[in-house]
Amino acid sequence: MIRVLVVDDEALVRSGLRMILETAGDIVVAGEARDGAEAVGAVARLAPHVVLMDVRMPGVDGLTAAARVLAAPDAPRLVMLTTFDLDEYVHEALRLGAVGFLLKDTPPRDLIAAVRTVAAGQAMLSPSVTKRLISAFVDRAPSRADQARARLAALTGREEDVIRAVARGLSNAEIARELRLSEATVKAHLSRVLAKLGLANRVQAAILVHDADL
Template structure:
C-alpha cells in the first residue's frame, strides 16, 4: 500500500513498483487515517508511508498499523535523511526508511527486504539516526534489564552487529555463521527483548550498552 498526500507521488511510486512482477500495489491512501482503514479491511504486507501528511501523520499511522491483528511491515518516506520524525516512526514500529529521491531499483529492493522481515536501513544512516536522537542511553527498567539478561553471549554478539546496521549476511560473515543461523538468532533476540523489529532491537541495544 502506498500512502502519500501527493497524488502524483503516489502515481510515480505505483509505476515504479509495477515494474516488479513480485510486487502488487493493492491500495493507495492519501493520509494515515485512510491507510489504517484500508489495512483493516484488506491484506497489506508492506505499507510505504510518507512521514508528513494531513489528518494522521506517518508516525501515528505506523503505530496504528503495527497494532493491527495482521500488521503490515512499514517503510517510511521522507525528504530529509536526518528528520527526527523518521526516528520517531522507527521507534513506533517502522522497519526502515527511504528518501524520496531514492533510485527506483533501491525502492523495490527495500520493499522486498522489509517484506522478508529485515530492516532496510543503510548502516551509516542507521547509525546517524540512532546516534543523533538516542545519544544518551536512558536507564533500563527492571523488566528491560531482565529481558536483556535472557540473551546468550552469542546473541549479544549478533545484536551488537545488528545495532550497527549489519544485514544477516554481513553478521554471518563477521561471526562465521550460516545466514540461517543468524536469522534464528535474530528471531530469538526479538522474542527475548519483546520488540517488534530489528530497529527497535537496535535501540534497545543502545540503551543496554550492547551496541558497539
C-alpha cells in the same frame, strides 16, 4: 506476490511509486491512500504485506497512522517515506515498530530492494539515514562522567559524603571529624562503598568521584 499499500497525500508521488514497484514483477500495489486515516482503513480492508507511508500528510500524519497500523494484530511491515532526513522522525518511526525508513529520492532499484527486504522480515534504512543513526548513537553514548555518576547513584547520602571526602584526600579520622561520626563508622561506610562499587581501594574511589566531576 508482495502486496503493497502506498500512502502519500500527493497523487503524483503515489503514481510514481506504483509505476516503479510494478516493474519488479513480484510486487503488486494493492491500493493507495491519501492520508493517515485512509491508510488505517485500507490496511484493514486490503491486508497488504508492506505499507509505504509518507511521514508528513495533512490531517492524520504518517507517524500517527503508523502507530495505529502497527498496534493491530498481524500488522504489515511498514516503511516510512519522507523528503525530510530528520532524526526525530527516524527515532519515532523505529520506536513505533517501523522496519524501514527511506528518503523519497531513493533510486527505483533501491526502493524495490527495500520492499523485498522488509517483506522477507528484515529491516531496511537508506544509507544516509543509517549514517545519521550511527552518529546519533555515538553522540549519545554515555560519557565517562555519566557512567561514573550512574555508579555513584547506588550510594546512600551518607556513603556519598564519605566517598567525596575520600576524593578530597581526607583520612578516616578527618572524615570522622568533618561528618561528626566515629572513625569506626567511617570505616564501615567506606567498606560498604568499596563493596557496592566493586572498588579495591581509596584511590579507585577517588578516581571514580573525579570521573563524575563531583
